[in-house]
Amino acid sequence: MSAPMETAARTYEIRTYGCQMNVHDSERLSGLLESAGYVRAGDAEPDVVVFNTCAVRENADNRLYGNLGHLRPVKDGRPGMQIAVGGCLAQKDRDAIVKRAPWVDVVFGTHNIGSLPTLLERARVQDEAQVEIEESLVTFPSTLPTRRESPYAAWVSISVGCNNTCTFCIVPSLRGKERDRRPGEVLAEVGALVADGVLEITLLGQNVNAYGSGFGALGDAPDEVRSMTSGGQSAFAGLLRACGGVEGLERVRFTSPHPKDFTDDVIAAMAETPNVMPSLHMPLQSGSDAVLRAMRRSYRQERYLGIIEKVRAAIPDAAITTDIIVGFPGETDADFEETLHVVREARFASAFTFQYSKRPGTPAATMDGQLPKEVVQERYERLVAVQEEISWAENKRQLGRTLEVLVAEGEGRKDRATRRLSGRARDNRLVHFGAPDEPVRPGDTVTVEVTYAAPHHLVADKPVLDVRRTRAGAAWEARQGHGEAPKGVSLGMPSIGRPAASSSGADAPVTGCSAHS
Numbered sequence: 001m002s003a004p005m006e007t008a009a010r011t012y013e014i015r016t017y018g019c020q021m022n023v024h025d026s027e028r029l030s031g032l033l034e035s036a037g038y039v040r041a042g043d044a045e046p047d048v049v050v051f052n053t054c055a056v057r058e059n060a061d062n063r064l065y066g067n068l069g070h071l072r073p074v075k076d077g078r079p080g081m082q083i084a085v086g087g088c089l090a091q092k093d094r095d096a097i098v099k100r101a102p103w104v105d106v107v108f109g110t111h112n113i114g115s116l117p118t119l120l121e122r123a124r125v126q127d128e129a130q131v132e133i134e135e136s137l138v139t140f141p142s143t144l145p146t147r148r149e150s151p152y153a154a155w156v157s158i159s160v161g162c163n164n165t166c167t168f169c170i171v172p173s174l175r176g177k178e179r180d181r182r183p184g185e186v187l188a189e190v191g192a193l194v195a196d197g198v199l200e201i202t203l204l205g206q207n208v209n210a211y212g213s214g215f216g217a218l219g220d221a222p223d224e225v226r227s228m229t230s231g232g233q234s235a236f237a238g239l240l241r242a243c244g245g246v247e248g249l250e251r252v253r254f255t256s257p258h259p260k261d262f263t264d265d266v267i268a269a270m271a272e273t274p275n276v277m278p279s280l281h282m283p284l285q286s287g288s289d290a291v292l293r294a295m296r297r298s299y300r301q302e303r304y305l306g307i308i309e310k311v312r313a314a315i316p317d318a319a320i321t322t323d324i325i326v327g328f329p330g331e332t333d334a335d336f337e338e339t340l341h342v343v344r345e346a347r348f349a350s351a352f353t354f355q356y357s358k359r360p361g362t363p364a365a366t367m368d369g370q371l372p373k374e375v376v377q378e379r380y381e382r383l384v385a386v387q388e389e390i391s392w393a394e395n396k397r398q399l400g401r402t403l404e405v406l407v408a409e410g411e412g413r414k415d416r417a418t419r420r421l422s423g424r425a426r427d428n429r430l431v432h433f434g435a436p437d438e439p440v441r442p443g444d445t446v447t448v449e450v451t452y453a454a455p456h457h458l459v460a461d462k463p464v465l466d467v468r469r470t471r472a473g474a475a476w477e478a479r480q481g482h483g484e485a486p487k488g489v490s491l492g493m494p495s496i497g498r499p500a501a502s503s504s505g506a507d508a509p510v511t512g513c514s515a516h517s
Helices: 020-035 060-076 088-093 096-100 113-126 171-175 183-195 223-228 235-243 264-272 289-295 301-314 333-346 373-396 471-480
Strands: 011-016 048-053 082-087 106-108 130-132 153-157 200-204 251-255 279-281 319-326 350-355 402-407 420-425 430-434 445-449 458-460 466-468
Touching: 011 020, 020 048, 020 082, 020 113, 020 153, 020 200, 048 060, 048 088, 060 082, 060 088, 082 088, 082 113, 088 096, 088 171, 106 113, 113 130, 153 183, 183 200, 183 223, 183 235, 200 235, 223 235, 235 251, 235 264, 264 301, 289 333, 301 319, 301 333, 319 333, 319 373, 333 373, 350 373, 402 430, 402 458, 420 445, 430 445
Parallel strands: 011 048, 048 082, 082 106, 106 130, 153 200, 200 251, 279 319, 319 350, 430 458
Antiparallel strands: 402 420, 402 445, 420 430, 445 466
16 A cells, blocks of 8 residues: 655745834744744745735835735636735735735734634635734734744844824834733743844834833832832833843844933943943934924924933944934924934934825824925935935944954845955944955854945955854854855845935835834
8 A cells, every 4th residue: 555645835935014023023924834834935936925014104005915916817827825914004904905805815913923824724724715803912922933034133022012102103003002021031032042043132112112111000010020120220221231141142232212211221221231232223203393293202302312412422332323204294394404403413324214105094194284295305315315424424434443243144235246245243334344264154253344434334355353153153054054154155134124224215124113113
């Protein structure tokens, strides 16, 4: 009697749009699917395509439905193929997605990503679309299986949701109120990641430095939270300091903070904790007090610049990046000049700049004073020009400096031609450097001297001063299943969500809630 034929595992592909939270969720979705027996499709046509969507970008829905339309004939020619839509746009549009694109098999929301494998199987068995949208979080995403994209750098979610009510932002209504993870759970995940070879973690939340508010009154908070806040420091400052005690963890970052919650004790924790990196992404949105008031952003220009001044005093080499919205309803020429003033005063290393666009469901969408496209475009171009000049000048200040660079995978588009490798300095600046004589792997570190500065990157073309082989490099090598990485190959970290340019257009990655944080 012949042995039964094995059935090939079903393959999947995840297409991610939006912020770091979406990127992190996609790692969870990959882990869930692989735990359920699916395998990544690679170059082949997948059996399951999952869209993890964003509702923040202008024309986000048009982009989704355009991609769904392109997949329809593919699905018609592949019996058994399935399409799933999740993320913020799914949470917002719900069953309207299936009505508009009836060839979609599964729609799931931001609160129940863990349901995806079950919903796919139910859709297959019942031969009908499954739409499941929960109104509140079912399972904290970090408790779900994960397939991380990088073996040496990882996201660690410390909270989900947001308690702010910015008039331009739809995220709180889609992600819900803030819910925080207990510090012990966060630190346990960090420890497990480090044991797995990770050198760098990024603490992630829609409003990351409001961490602790999700526990309610301090008297009702878990003992570990009360212990962490003893002496009056905030829970987030305490968490940063606790990360400093994780042996083997070399780099800690966080995104995105909110100026209203950014306290002096957080600055002190950054300055006094050696593995917390000298980089800060601090969304500005506007430099005008009147516009900030209309945005319902509870800080003003003076408060914002005061934070920047304190950070630079405590951490002189900090690279500070930001988000700015141009053309918010009612913005006058004088308001815009206030934004330019803050940009010149703050001297950001880079900025994500956005032209305001209406997002249905937000208060700003129905405000008076919507500006003509040509006015917004002109202001946007002026802002980009100013920030480009500042970014270049700030990068020129790095000339001659010796930097430690964490070698990355896939950062530099020209690296293959120039025989350079790429990575991130401790302040998160992108550095291209000449390949050393000895083999170097993503996750290893090199010490280099900066020889050239461009607005969006640095170059170090002198011989590499030092190569340090790390556990993270060994973890990368183990994932490849072969020996040393060949020299001269483009190497870089996943760049989604990392400020890499001093200005950005419609397709730039969003940071945290970014222009919406």
